[in-house]
Protein backbone atom coordinates (compact mmCIF):
# COMPACT_ATOMS: atom_id res chain seq x y z
CA UNK A 631 0.00 0.00 0.00
CA UNK A 632 1.21 3.48 -0.78
CA UNK A 633 2.04 5.94 1.94
CA UNK A 634 0.08 9.15 1.67
CA UNK A 635 2.07 12.30 1.28
CA UNK A 636 0.66 15.64 0.23
CA UNK A 637 2.86 15.56 -2.86
CA UNK A 638 1.74 12.14 -4.00
CA UNK A 639 -1.85 13.04 -3.34
CA UNK A 640 -1.68 16.25 -5.33
CA UNK A 641 0.46 15.22 -8.28
CA UNK A 642 -1.73 12.40 -9.51
CA UNK A 643 1.11 10.02 -10.33
CA UNK A 644 1.26 7.87 -13.42
CA UNK A 645 -1.52 5.30 -13.28
CA UNK A 646 -3.93 6.95 -15.68
CA UNK A 647 -6.87 7.06 -13.31
CA UNK A 648 -8.38 10.49 -12.85
CA UNK A 649 -9.49 11.87 -9.52
CA UNK A 650 -12.59 14.04 -9.41
CA UNK A 651 -12.87 16.59 -6.58
CA UNK A 652 -15.65 15.54 -4.24
CA UNK A 653 -17.83 17.23 -1.68
CA UNK A 654 -18.38 15.26 1.52
CA UNK A 655 -20.38 15.67 4.70
CA UNK A 656 -18.87 14.26 7.90
CA UNK A 657 -19.79 14.24 11.59
CA UNK A 658 -17.13 14.19 14.31
CA UNK A 659 -17.29 11.21 16.71
CA UNK A 660 -17.42 13.54 19.74
CA UNK A 661 -20.24 11.49 21.26
CA UNK A 662 -19.28 8.15 19.73
CA UNK A 663 -19.50 5.05 21.90
CA UNK A 664 -21.06 1.59 21.70
CA UNK A 665 -23.95 1.62 24.18
CA UNK A 666 -26.36 -0.62 22.24
CA UNK A 667 -26.02 -3.38 19.66
CA UNK A 668 -27.89 -3.17 16.36
CA UNK A 669 -25.34 -5.09 14.29
CA UNK A 670 -23.01 -8.02 15.10
CA UNK A 671 -19.93 -5.77 15.30
CA UNK A 672 -21.26 -3.86 18.31
CA UNK A 673 -20.40 -5.17 21.77
CA UNK A 674 -21.45 -2.67 24.44
CA UNK A 675 -19.31 -4.49 27.03
CA UNK A 676 -16.13 -3.83 25.00
CA UNK A 677 -14.38 -0.52 25.79
CA UNK A 678 -14.31 2.25 23.15
CA UNK A 679 -11.67 4.96 23.16
CA UNK A 680 -13.66 8.00 22.04
CA UNK A 681 -10.61 10.29 22.06
CA UNK A 682 -8.79 7.87 19.76
CA UNK A 683 -11.87 7.67 17.53
CA UNK A 684 -11.70 11.46 17.18
CA UNK A 685 -7.98 11.37 16.29
CA UNK A 686 -8.51 8.63 13.69
CA UNK A 687 -11.52 10.41 12.22
CA UNK A 688 -9.57 13.70 12.03
CA UNK A 689 -6.89 11.91 10.02
CA UNK A 690 -9.51 10.71 7.56
CA UNK A 691 -10.93 14.20 7.21
CA UNK A 692 -7.43 15.66 6.74
CA UNK A 693 -6.68 13.04 4.10
CA UNK A 694 -9.76 14.03 2.09
CA UNK A 695 -8.73 17.67 2.26
CA UNK A 696 -5.19 16.81 1.18
CA UNK A 697 -6.67 14.97 -1.80
CA UNK A 698 -8.43 18.21 -2.75
CA UNK A 699 -11.94 17.32 -1.59
CA UNK A 700 -14.27 19.67 0.24
CA UNK A 701 -15.50 18.44 3.62
CA UNK A 702 -18.50 20.03 5.33
CA UNK A 703 -19.31 19.16 8.92
CA UNK A 704 -22.57 18.55 10.72
CA UNK A 705 -22.67 19.22 14.46
CA UNK A 706 -22.71 15.96 16.43
CA UNK A 707 -25.66 15.55 18.80
CA UNK A 708 -25.16 14.18 22.33
CA UNK A 709 -27.05 10.91 22.83
CA UNK A 710 -26.69 9.92 19.14
CA UNK A 711 -23.45 7.88 19.26
CA UNK A 712 -23.86 6.52 15.70
CA UNK A 713 -24.27 9.95 14.13
CA UNK A 714 -20.57 9.78 13.13
CA UNK A 715 -21.69 7.38 10.37
CA UNK A 716 -22.73 10.25 8.14
CA UNK A 717 -23.26 8.02 5.11
CA UNK A 718 -26.52 6.95 6.70
CA UNK A 719 -27.83 10.51 7.05
CA UNK A 720 -29.23 10.96 3.53
CA UNK A 721 -28.70 10.25 -0.16
CA UNK A 722 -27.83 13.21 -2.37
CA UNK A 723 -27.98 12.98 -6.16
CA UNK A 724 -28.24 15.89 -8.63
CA UNK A 725 -28.59 18.27 -5.68
CA UNK A 726 -31.70 16.41 -4.50
CA UNK A 727 -31.77 15.13 -0.96
CA UNK A 728 -33.58 11.96 0.07
CA UNK A 729 -33.65 12.01 3.86
CA UNK A 730 -33.09 8.89 5.96
CA UNK A 731 -35.60 7.01 8.08
CA UNK A 732 -33.82 4.61 10.41
CA UNK A 733 -34.83 1.02 11.11
CA UNK A 734 -33.81 1.16 14.79
CA UNK A 735 -35.25 3.50 17.42
CA UNK A 736 -31.74 4.23 18.72
CA UNK A 737 -30.89 6.09 15.52
CA UNK A 738 -34.31 7.55 14.64
CA UNK A 739 -33.46 11.12 15.70
CA UNK A 740 -30.54 11.24 13.25
CA UNK A 741 -32.94 11.45 10.30
CA UNK A 742 -34.38 14.87 11.21
CA UNK A 743 -30.97 16.11 12.39
CA UNK A 744 -29.49 15.50 8.94
CA UNK A 745 -32.57 16.92 7.19
CA UNK A 746 -32.19 20.12 9.23
CA UNK A 747 -28.56 20.41 8.12
CA UNK A 748 -29.56 20.14 4.45
CA UNK A 749 -32.33 22.72 4.75
CA UNK A 750 -30.02 25.11 6.60
CA UNK A 751 -27.34 24.56 3.93
CA UNK A 752 -29.80 25.82 1.29
CA UNK A 753 -30.84 22.58 -0.38
CA UNK A 754 -34.39 23.03 -1.66
CA UNK A 755 -35.27 19.63 -3.16
CA UNK A 756 -35.41 17.82 0.17
CA UNK A 757 -37.66 14.78 0.58
CA UNK A 758 -38.69 13.48 4.00
CA UNK A 759 -38.94 9.75 3.32
CA UNK A 760 -41.98 7.58 3.92
CA UNK A 761 -40.14 4.26 3.86
CA UNK A 762 -37.22 3.00 5.93
CA UNK A 763 -33.91 3.83 4.23
CA UNK A 764 -30.50 4.34 5.76
CA UNK A 765 -29.05 6.73 3.22
CA UNK A 766 -25.84 5.88 1.44
CA UNK A 767 -25.42 2.93 3.76
CA UNK A 768 -27.78 1.17 1.33
CA UNK A 769 -27.91 3.46 -1.75
CA UNK A 770 -24.76 3.60 -3.85
CA UNK A 771 -24.52 5.55 -7.09
CA UNK A 772 -22.81 4.34 -10.25
CA UNK A 773 -22.97 6.22 -13.56
CA UNK A 774 -25.91 4.12 -14.72
CA UNK A 775 -27.71 3.00 -11.57
CA UNK A 776 -28.52 3.46 -7.96
CA UNK A 777 -27.57 0.16 -6.31
CA UNK A 778 -29.84 -0.42 -3.34
CA UNK A 779 -29.40 -2.85 -0.47
CA UNK A 780 -32.20 -4.59 1.40
CA UNK A 781 -32.49 -7.42 3.86
CA UNK A 782 -31.44 -5.79 7.13
CA UNK A 783 -32.13 -2.05 7.15
CA UNK A 784 -33.49 -0.31 4.04
CA UNK A 785 -36.88 -1.64 2.92
CA UNK A 786 -37.62 -2.67 -0.69
CA UNK A 787 -40.41 -0.07 -0.73
CA UNK A 788 -37.73 2.57 -0.17
CA UNK A 789 -36.05 1.44 -3.40
CA UNK A 790 -39.18 2.43 -5.30
CA UNK A 791 -39.35 5.71 -3.40
CA UNK A 792 -35.74 6.50 -4.36
CA UNK A 793 -36.30 5.62 -8.03
CA UNK A 794 -39.30 7.91 -8.16
CA UNK A 795 -37.58 10.78 -6.35
CA UNK A 796 -34.29 10.69 -8.26
CA UNK A 797 -35.59 9.50 -11.63
CA UNK A 798 -32.74 7.01 -11.87
CA UNK A 799 -32.95 3.23 -12.23
CA UNK A 800 -32.64 1.51 -8.88
CA UNK A 801 -31.23 -2.01 -8.76
CA UNK A 802 -32.30 -3.87 -5.63
CA UNK A 803 -29.72 -6.18 -4.07
CA UNK A 804 -30.43 -8.57 -1.24
CA UNK A 805 -27.96 -8.82 1.64
CA UNK A 806 -27.92 -12.14 3.49
CA UNK A 807 -25.04 -12.00 6.02
CA UNK A 808 -25.79 -9.94 9.18
CA UNK A 809 -22.11 -8.87 9.38
CA UNK A 810 -22.71 -7.04 6.08
CA UNK A 811 -25.97 -5.39 7.04
CA UNK A 812 -25.57 -2.29 4.87
CA UNK A 813 -24.75 -2.39 1.15
CA UNK A 814 -21.71 -0.17 1.74
CA UNK A 815 -20.13 -2.88 3.91
CA UNK A 816 -20.21 -5.33 0.99
CA UNK A 817 -19.84 -3.24 -2.16
CA UNK A 818 -18.02 -0.10 -3.17
CA UNK A 819 -18.23 2.03 -6.31
CA UNK A 820 -14.75 2.76 -7.65
CA UNK A 821 -15.42 4.79 -10.79
CA UNK A 822 -18.20 5.15 -13.37
CA UNK A 823 -19.77 1.71 -13.49
CA UNK A 824 -16.82 -0.04 -11.84
CA UNK A 825 -17.42 -1.69 -8.48
CA UNK A 826 -15.79 -4.07 -6.02
CA UNK A 827 -17.81 -6.39 -3.82
CA UNK A 828 -17.90 -9.47 -1.62
CA UNK A 829 -20.13 -12.03 -3.39
CA UNK A 830 -20.97 -14.08 -0.27
CA UNK A 831 -22.74 -11.11 1.30
CA UNK A 832 -25.47 -11.35 -1.37
CA UNK A 833 -28.26 -13.80 -2.13
CA UNK A 834 -27.68 -16.09 -5.12
CA UNK A 835 -30.02 -14.12 -7.37
CA UNK A 836 -28.49 -10.78 -6.41
CA UNK A 837 -25.07 -12.24 -7.14
CA UNK A 838 -26.33 -13.18 -10.59
CA UNK A 839 -27.52 -9.59 -11.09
CA UNK A 840 -24.13 -8.23 -10.02
CA UNK A 841 -22.30 -10.62 -12.37
CA UNK A 842 -24.49 -9.51 -15.25
CA UNK A 843 -24.13 -5.80 -14.56
CA UNK A 844 -20.47 -5.84 -13.56
CA UNK A 845 -18.73 -8.82 -15.19
CA UNK A 846 -15.29 -7.29 -14.57
CA UNK A 847 -15.89 -6.29 -10.96
CA UNK A 848 -13.10 -6.64 -8.47
CA UNK A 849 -14.07 -9.37 -6.00
CA UNK A 850 -12.98 -9.18 -2.37
CA UNK A 851 -11.78 -12.09 -0.26
CA UNK A 852 -13.51 -13.06 2.98
CA UNK A 853 -10.50 -11.72 4.94
CA UNK A 854 -10.67 -8.29 3.33
CA UNK A 855 -14.44 -8.13 3.71
CA UNK A 856 -14.15 -9.03 7.40
CA UNK A 857 -12.04 -5.93 8.14
CA UNK A 858 -14.70 -3.87 6.31
CA UNK A 859 -12.29 -3.41 3.41
CA UNK A 860 -15.23 -2.73 1.10
CA UNK A 861 -16.30 0.22 3.21
CA UNK A 862 -14.16 2.39 0.97
CA UNK A 863 -14.41 5.80 -0.69
CA UNK A 864 -13.07 6.38 -4.20
CA UNK A 865 -12.63 9.63 -6.08
CA UNK A 866 -11.99 7.72 -9.29
CA UNK A 867 -8.29 7.39 -8.58
CA UNK A 868 -7.58 7.35 -4.84
CA UNK A 869 -9.40 4.66 -2.93
CA UNK A 870 -9.44 5.34 0.81
CA UNK A 871 -10.03 2.07 2.65
CA UNK A 872 -9.30 0.29 5.94
CA UNK A 873 -5.55 -0.39 6.02
CA UNK A 874 -6.04 -4.00 7.10
CA UNK A 875 -7.55 -4.83 3.68
CA UNK A 876 -4.15 -5.57 2.17
CA UNK A 877 -5.19 -7.92 -0.66
CA UNK A 878 -7.82 -5.45 -1.77
CA UNK A 879 -5.15 -2.74 -1.84
CA UNK A 880 -3.01 -4.90 -4.13
CA UNK A 881 -5.95 -5.68 -6.40
CA UNK A 882 -6.78 -1.97 -6.61
CA UNK A 883 -3.18 -1.06 -7.48
CA UNK A 884 -3.18 -3.68 -10.21
CA UNK A 885 -6.18 -1.90 -11.73
CA UNK A 886 -4.47 1.47 -11.65
CA UNK A 887 -6.10 2.86 -8.53
CA UNK A 888 -4.13 4.33 -5.67
CA UNK A 889 -5.20 2.64 -2.43
CA UNK A 890 -4.76 4.74 0.70
CA UNK A 891 -5.13 2.72 3.89
CA UNK A 892 -6.41 4.30 7.09
CA UNK A 893 -6.88 2.97 10.61
CA UNK A 894 -10.37 3.51 12.04
CA UNK A 895 -10.12 0.79 14.71
CA UNK A 896 -12.47 2.53 17.15
CA UNK A 897 -15.22 3.20 14.62
CA UNK A 898 -14.98 -0.43 13.50
CA UNK A 899 -16.36 -1.33 16.95
CA UNK A 900 -19.62 0.31 15.89
CA UNK A 901 -19.64 -1.67 12.65
CA UNK A 902 -18.43 1.08 10.35
CA UNK A 903 -15.34 2.40 8.62
CA UNK A 904 -14.28 4.88 5.94
CA UNK A 905 -17.40 4.97 3.78
CA UNK A 906 -19.79 4.94 6.75
CA UNK A 907 -18.17 8.17 7.95
CA UNK A 908 -18.53 9.86 4.57
CA UNK A 909 -21.67 11.14 2.87
CA UNK A 910 -21.19 12.27 -0.73
CA UNK A 911 -22.91 15.51 -1.70
CA UNK A 912 -23.61 15.60 -5.44
CA UNK A 913 -24.71 18.97 -6.81
Ligand code: ARG
Pocket residue numbers: 668669672712715717718737766767812814815900901902903905906907
Ligand atom coordinates in the same frame (compact mmCIF):
# COMPACT_ATOMS: atom_id res chain seq x y z
N1 ARG B 1 -23.69 1.25 14.37
C1 ARG B 1 -24.19 1.71 13.11
C2 ARG B 1 -25.43 0.94 12.73
O1 ARG B 1 -25.50 -0.24 13.01
C3 ARG B 1 -23.13 1.60 12.06
C4 ARG B 1 -23.52 2.21 10.76
C5 ARG B 1 -22.46 2.06 9.72
N2 ARG B 1 -22.74 2.83 8.57
C6 ARG B 1 -22.71 2.39 7.32
N3 ARG B 1 -22.89 3.25 6.36
N4 ARG B 1 -22.56 1.14 7.03
O2 ARG B 1 -26.36 1.46 12.16
